[in-house]
Amino acid sequence: MSLVVIGTVAFDALETPFGKTDKIIGGAATYACLSASYSVKPVKLVAVVGDDFPQSDILLLEEHGADTEGLQIKQGEKSFFWSGKYSTDLNSRETLATELNVLADFDPVLPDSYQDCKYLMLGNLTPQIQRLVIQRLVNRPKLIVMDTMNFWMDVALEELKTTIEMVDVLSINDEEARQLSGEYSLVKAAKVIMGMGPKTLIIKKGEHGALLFCKKGNKAQMFYAPALPLEEVFDPTGAGDTFAGGFIGYLAATDDISFDNMKRAVIHGSAMASFCVEKFGTERLLNLTQEEIEAREQQFADLVNVPAVSVVE
Amino acid sequence: MSLVVIGTVAFDALETPFGKTDKIIGGAATYACLSASYSVKPVKLVAVVGDDFPQSDILLLEEHGADTEGLQIKQGEKSFFWSGKYSTDLNSRETLATELNVLADFDPVLPDSYQDCKYLMLGNLTPQIQRLVIQRLVNRPKLIVMDTMNFWMDVALEELKTTIEMVDVLSINDEEARQLSGEYSLVKAAKVIMGMGPKTLIIKKGEHGALLFCKKGNKAQMFYAPALPLEEVFDPTGAGDTFAGGFIGYLAATDDISFDNMKRAVIHGSAMASFCVEKFGTERLLNLTQEEIEAREQQFADLVNVPAVSVVE
Numbered sequence: 001m002s003l004v005v006i007g008t009v010a011f012d013a014l015e016t017p018f019g020k021t022d023k024i025i026g027g028a029a030t031y032a033c034l035s036a037s038y039s040v041k042p043v044k045l046v047a048v049v050g051d052d053f054p055q056s057d058i059l060l061l062e063e064h065g066a067d068t069e070g071l072q073i074k075q076g077e078k079s080f081f082w083s084g085k086y087s088t089d090l091n092s093r094e095t096l097a098t099e100l101n102v103l104a105d106f107d108p109v110l111p112d113s114y115q116d117c118k119y120l121m122l123g124n125l126t127p128q129i130q131r132l133v134i135q136r137l138v139n140r141p142k143l144i145v146m147d148t149m150n151f152w153m154d155v156a157l158e159e160l161k162t163t164i165e166m167v168d169v170l171s172i173n174d175e176e177a178r179q180l181s182g183e184y185s186l187v188k189a190a191k192v193i194m195g196m197g198p199k200t201l202i203i204k205k206g207e208h209g210a211l212l213f214c215k216k217g218n219k220a221q222m223f224y225a226p227a228l229p230l231e232e233v234f235d236p237t238g239a240g241d242t243f244a245g246g247f248i249g250y251l252a253a254t255d256d257i258s259f260d261n262m263k264r265a266v267i268h269g270s271a272m273a274s275f276c277v278e279k280f281g282t283e284r285l286l287n288l289t290q291e292e293i294e295a296r297e298q299q300f301a302d303l304v305n306v307p308a309v310s311v312v313e
Numbered sequence: 314m315s316l317v318v319i320g321t322v323a324f325d326a327l328e329t330p331f332g333k334t335d336k337i338i339g340g341a342a343t344y345a346c347l348s349a350s351y352s353v354k355p356v357k358l359v360a361v362v363g364d365d366f367p368q369s370d371i372l373l374l375e376e377h378g379a380d381t382e383g384l385q386i387k388q389g390e391k392s393f394f395w396s397g398k399y400s401t402d403l404n405s406r407e408t409l410a411t412e413l414n415v416l417a418d419f420d421p422v423l424p425d426s427y428q429d430c431k432y433l434m435l436g437n438l439t440p441q442i443q444r445l446v447i448q449r450l451v452n453r454p455k456l457i458v459m460d461t462m463n464f465w466m467d468v469a470l471e472e473l474k475t476t477i478e479m480v481d482v483l484s485i486n487d488e489e490a491r492q493l494s495g496e497y498s499l500v501k502a503a504k505v506i507m508g509m510g511p512k513t514l515i516i517k518k519g520e521h522g523a524l525l526f527c528k529k530g531n532k533a534q535m536f537y538a539p540a541l542p543l544e545e546v547f548d549p550t551g552a553g554d555t556f557a558g559g560f561i562g563y564l565a566a567t568d569d570i571s572f573d574n575m576k577r578a579v580i581h582g583s584a585m586a587s588f589c590v591e592k593f594g595t596e597r598l599l600n601l602t603q604e605e606i607e608a609r610e611q612q613f614a615d616l617v618n619v620p621a622v623s624v625v626e
């Protein structure tokens with residue numbers, strides 16, 4: 001049940017209506033790795049940073065279960081940096097700065113010890129690099145989950161489609177699903193996208209939850225995971241990656257990729273994401289207990305639970 | 314379990330990306346009445362139309378269970394008319410025309426036979442008229458459900474608050490909940506609004522479902538009803554009124570206003586609304602079968618159902 005996660009390990013500088021941060025640890029692989037580590041250890045990390053990346057942050061990842069053999073540290077180079085500012089309602093964000101730095105010529109290295117990979121999480125990166133990771137694994141993993149974003153649909157659609165065709169699960173948000181498929185209805189969008197290759201599609205709808213679609217013959221099975229309405233959302237950064245990491249971590253831990261278990265994995269991922277947004281950056285993901293996670297999952301179950309009717313109508 | 318519904322009975326002219334209609338029967342009370350009639354009959358209607366309103370449309374309402382003793386027909390006057398055009402994604406609409414006509418001086422008349430009212434649905438109207446109906450009932454109903462819209466928050470906020478204070482359940486959409494409360498978080502918004510009087514709040518989120526909040530001591534119970542993702546939405550007109558009518562109809566039929574039964578009523582209302590949007594205007598609400606409705610409710614249940622874990626993790 002070896003889990004490999006590839007993606008960015010980076011610096012983020014965030015500004016939300018509730019405050020701002022200097023450079024803090026961020027990146028898709030960081031969030032996914034921390035999130036997955038509550039289900040399964042180690043999480044074998046494939047990423048690249050510059051020599052400006054603090055040893056203490058690498059230690060932090062390792063303490064949380066990351067295997068960093070696949071984390072390249074480029075001497076004399078700087079880590080990927082993203083800076084963004086959220087709108088008052090946190091529903092949109094403006095990119096203030098994107099410095100690719102080490103990411104510009106990232107050549108993912110898969111250590112031999114990663115070749116037992118059974119579950120592969122492709123965090124958001126160029127589709128070419130995501131594909132390279134699949135190709136460099138001698139045996140195809142049991143399950144490949146891929147996250148991506150609208151940027152690649154704009155600038156590298158054909159490359160993106162080539163990679164999408166190779167994966168089992170694609171995880172994108174509702175706007176991205178509409179852009180990729182050209183369909184407004186998410187049911188129709190799901191059919192189009194599952195026609196591109198993936199048997200399973202997750203459409204993330206932020207504060208409105210997530211939809212899970214699985215191909216079954218000519219039909220699609222559908223599952224709706226609500227989001228937990230929260231009093232406070234401090235910082236949405238990393239929520240999608242935390243969701244994806246929680247999702248694949250749960251599947252890797254249970255080693256069951258049935259539709260029913262994917263439903264549970266979606267609830268687990270949603271619970272992890274609901275923690276993520278409660279504090280800045282990765283803060284809330286660093287010290288969760290299993291009890292807190294289970295209690296949160298129970299809240300998700302209670303939220304949609306309708307007791308059986310006891311009166312004759 | 315007598316149910317009284319007050320609201321508009323009107324003409325609508327609609328334009329959606331899928332086509333346009335001439336003047337067709339519409340209005341909040343029309344949709345709510347048709348929807349409720351699948352649960353309980355008669356639905357005692359309080360509304361006003363002009364003499365341009367076809368007798369055949371009144372007969373249609375009666376055939377579907379409406380008691381029209383409280384429906385005033387104003388000779389020499391014209392019915393309320395609304396015309397609107399939806400955006401390509403159906404998520405926003407532009408009002409092309411609003412002609413108040415008979416609605417301008419609507420004085421709701423409650424026939425004596427309506428005084429047994431146990432469940433009262435106040436469809437969207439001026440808050441003064443909604444309040445007048447409550448005041449004209451000799452005995453307070455067991456449950457008063459009120460629908461309203463942002464327009465009254467803009468032009469008659471204090472009047473609106475006075476009426477809201479008198480009702481048990483308020484049904485509004487997410488933007489309206491934010492406007493009314495001044496809070497972005499729907500959890501916080503719900504607390505503020507339940508502090509205004511209603512013990513129960515329904516926040517409709519359109520294609521993202523609905524939230525049900527019920528006050529319980531100092532805490533709020535919460536329930537999330539998903540919306541059924543649909544392949545085609547032809548016309549969202551009346552969906553909110555259909556939801557509200559289905560909700561109160563279900564409660565009236567079962568005569569149970571517990572939180573658990575309200576959950577079921579929200580699912581039933583959501584199912585009715587999901588039919589409404591499949592065709593233009595009221596068309597889809599005219600010929601539903603109980604089997605179709607139950608099958609749709611089952612789809613809602615299946616959509617969020619997570620089977621118990623059978624393996625040890």
